Amino acid sequence: MCRFEHQGAERSGIVLNETVVDLHWAAPELAERFAPGDTRTLLTLGGEALAELEAIARAAPAEARQPLGDVSLLAPIADPSKILCSWVNYLNPAMAKLPDQPVFFSKFDSAITGPTSDIILPRIAGDIVVEPEMTAIIGKRGRHIAEQDALSHVAGYTIVNDVTAFSHRLQVIVGSPGPYAMAKTFDSFAPSGPWITTRDEIADPHDLEVRQYLNGDLRTSANTSEAVFKLPKLISYLSGFFELRPGDMILTGSPPPNAGKPEFLKAGDRVRIEIEGLGHIESGVVEETA
Known part of the structure; x- marks a missing residue:
């Protein structure tokens, strides 16, 4: 499931065999229920409607298909109601003690960019680092979700680069x-994408290889099995605070780099993140000019 731009228009699609099926071409009656590119509303249609859309996409005529290389992929979800990020969810030699329960922070949707968009180095910040994260996309509303039921609330998975300005961490600002x-x-x-890989395509979200490259050199190599708090725990914990809604994004934490300490980005760098079964995203790095 993806968002893409073709001939100047934003569209919703399903990726099949190196092609993108335009859902508003392939299934116009069902697609009347959501606007092109509106992934949040698309997810609210529910599992049966999404399965029907996938079946229609597989049988779609040639005029509904575009080669993947002929479209510009956008962030799979542009406007989630919540971007929830797990903090210190992998063993890190810099931490004297891991938390006893999950800890979260949030991002704003204005931070979201597509899978090939540039990372902009802010004028007022420095020491910018990369954090590759397997991310769950919620597909079904829920509150006080039991751990054993948690994955049934997941629509699928994507990749997010949780870019961070170390210059503005609390350790620097207040010493805590x-x-x-x-x-x-x-x-x-x-940066996020390249698409949402549906839950049924991933046998175990905590058995995926994670690799991050800087200028072609491997900097992080890990497996999602190393996460301290697994996704069912994260979902159950969060749902005790508020209702999780379709389109909400849960970033599951970043494994530490192979060298122990991350490298700071500079203009001209290229960052590539690969997660097994989910594809890859790749960003250039540029100075802020506006």
Whole structure:
């Protein structure tokens, strides 16, 4: 499931065999229920409607299909009601003690960019780092969700680069460890995509290889099995605070880089993140000019 731009128009599609099926071409009657590119509303249609759309997409005529290379992929969800990010969810040698329960911070949707968009180095911040994260997309509303039921609320998975300005972490500002949203949510600090891989396509979200490259060199190599708090725990915990809604994004944490410490980005760098079964995203790095 993806958002894409073709001939100047934003569209919703399903990726099949290196092609993108335009849902508003392939299933006009069902597609009347959501606007092109409106993934949040699309997810609210529910599992049966989404399965019907996928079946229609597989049988779609040639005029409803575009080669994947002929379209520009956009962030799978542009306007989630919540972007919830798990903090310190992988063993990190820099931490003296891991939390006893999940800790979260949030990003704003203005940070979201597409899978090939540039990371912009802010004028007022420095020491910018990359954090590759397997991300769950909620597909079904829920409150006080039991752990054993948690994955049934997931529509699918995508990749998010949780870009962070170390210059604005609490450790720097007040000398206390902890997440700090303003360090996380500058414009362009959430490259995401390339699409939503549906839940049925991933046998176990906690058995996926994660790789992050900087200028072609491997910098992070890990597996989502290393997460301290697994996704069912994260979903159950969050749903005790508020209702989770279709389109909400849950970033499940970033494994530490192979060298132990991350490298700071500079203009001209290229960052690539690959997660097994989910595809890859790749960003250039540029200075803020506006």
